[in-house]
Amino acid sequence: MKYVYEYAPGLSREELLSRSLDTMVKLIDLTQALAAAHDLNSIMEIVRHGARDLTGADGATYVLREGDFCFYADEDAIQPLWKGSRFPMRDCVSGWAMEHHQTVVIPDIYKDDRVPHAAYEPTFVRSMAVVPIRSDNPLGAIGCYWSAQHEASPFQVRLLQILANTAAIAMENIHYELELASKAGLLEKAFESTLLSISRMIDLRDAYTSGHQRRVGLIARHIGESLGYLPDHCQALYWAGIVHDVGKIAIPAEILSKPARLTEIEFKLIQGHPETGYEILRDVDMPFPIADIVRQHHERLDGSGYPQGLSGTKILQEAQILAVADVFEAMVSHRPYRPALGYEASLSELQAHRGTCYDAQSVDALVCLVRDGFTLPD
Numbered sequence: 300m301k302y303v304y305e306y307a308p309g310l311s312r313e314e315l316l317s318r319s320l321d322t323m324v325k326l327i328d329l330t331q332a333l334a335a336a337h338d339l340n341s342i343m344e345i346v347r348h349g350a351r352d353l354t355g356a357d358g359a360t361y362v363l364r365e366g367d368f369c370f371y372a373d374e375d376a377i378q379p380l381w382k383g384s385r386f387p388m389r390d391c392v393s394g395w396a397m398e399h400h401q402t403v404v405i406p407d408i409y410k411d412d413r414v415p416h417a418a419y420e421p422t423f424v425r426s427m428a429v430v431p432i433r434s435d436n437p438l439g440a441i442g443c444y445w446s447a448q449h450e451a452s453p454f455q456v457r458l459l460q461i462l463a464n465t466a467a468i469a470m471e472n473i474h475y476e477l478e479l480a481s482k483a484g485l486l487e488k489a490f491e492s493t494l495l496s497i498s499r500m501i502d503l504r505d506a507y508t509s510g511h512q513r514r515v516g517l518i519a520r521h522i523g524e525s526l527g528y529l530p531d532h533c534q535a536l537y538w539a540g541i542v543h544d545v546g547k548i549a550i551p552a553e554i555l556s557k558p559a560r561l562t563e564i565e566f567k568l569i570q571g572h573p574e575t576g577y578e579i580l581r582d583v584d585m586p587f588p589i590a591d592i593v594r595q596h597h598e599r600l601d602g603s604g605y606p607q608g609l610s611g612t613k614i615l616q617e618a619q620i621l622a623v624a625d626v627f628e629a630m631v632s633h634r635p636y637r638p639a640l641g642y643e644a645s646l647s648e649l650q651a652h653r654g655t656c657y658d659a660q661s662v663d664a665l666v667c668l669v670r671d672g673f674t675l676p677d
């Protein structure tokens with residue numbers, strides 16, 4: 300209560316309590332807003348408004364430390380101050396507050412040697428209070444300015460310090476979030492590179508279907524997007540696509556690229572590739588069941604597929620999407636034993652088995668994609 304009394308002398312006890320409660324509510328609101336902020340601009344906007352609102356100051360600045368310089372990144376004031384300017388640390392009060400890890404209260408700027416008077420003469424500022432953002436190794440400073448002589452009270456200073464401490468935590472959170480996102484992005488890139496390398500190994504063994512898996516991945520991702528799948532889920536469809544034939548690694552290359560009709564034994568060998576793919580991928584830790592999707596990409600809704608002869612909803616939705624993408628890519632591509640079918644003929648073939656062999660929604664989505672101009676890369 301001591302601080303409240305200092306801040307607003309002459310008020311009744313009830314008025315002081317009411318004002319105190321009001322200030323606490325504002326602080327809680329500001330803390331919640333800062334906790335929810337996900338970028339620096341939002342933090343600065345919350346702080347510059349909050350600093351003026353809490354102290355009744357005529358202006359507030361948000362200063363960032365940039366090496367040996369103070370960058371006046373944001374401000375909220377009755378007249379322009381220094382937004383966008385940089386000053387050497389030793390030439391401004393914010394720099395002094397950061398270097399000394401101390402709050403600065405100056406009732407009259409023209410009676411304090413720490414103030415570069417020339418920089419203040421064009422402004423309305425007559426008095427100020429500056430608090431460092433984070434006392435240990437400050438990230439910046441919050442400045443409050445008044446147009447008249449005014450000695451910021453301990454209560455006002457305390458409010459600014461609480462605001463600065465909360466802003467520091469919010470800035471640190473953003474830093475960690477960016478760091479985590481960057482590390483996650485690098486890991487995802489490394490993971491995708493590995494899958495693409497595996498994909499190319501299969502391409503090398505069968506020149507006729509080179510690029511097939513990558514294109515199937517692209518089609519599957521597009522179908523997923525059309526069906527409203529979330530971005531991570533669409534990415535998983537792409538990954539499943541680029542490795543869906545990895546099991547062919549176990550099939551002799553001469554069978555894979557045989558330009559004539561396969562014997563029954565050869566066909567049985569080919570039919571084993573989804574299961575082999577599953578065996579290769581099942582221990583890879585992935586957020587989506589990519590091994591199962593790969594295992595089921597030759598299953599058909601009516602149970603006529605392989606290797607397990609699954610039917611209907613027993614087949615994963617993602618595997619049904621992959622099946623449509625796989626069949627379409629194969630049909631529109633040239634093979635040594637038959638010419639490419641063309642987009643329209645391939646879609647007609649899929650539509651002829653829509654809902655019996657192939658998932659109706661996926662076929663419809665692909666038809667719409669092609670009608671809208673979707674074409675496959677080489």
Ligand SMILES: [Fe+2]
Pocket residue numbers: 543544572596597625
């Ligand atoms: Fe396959």
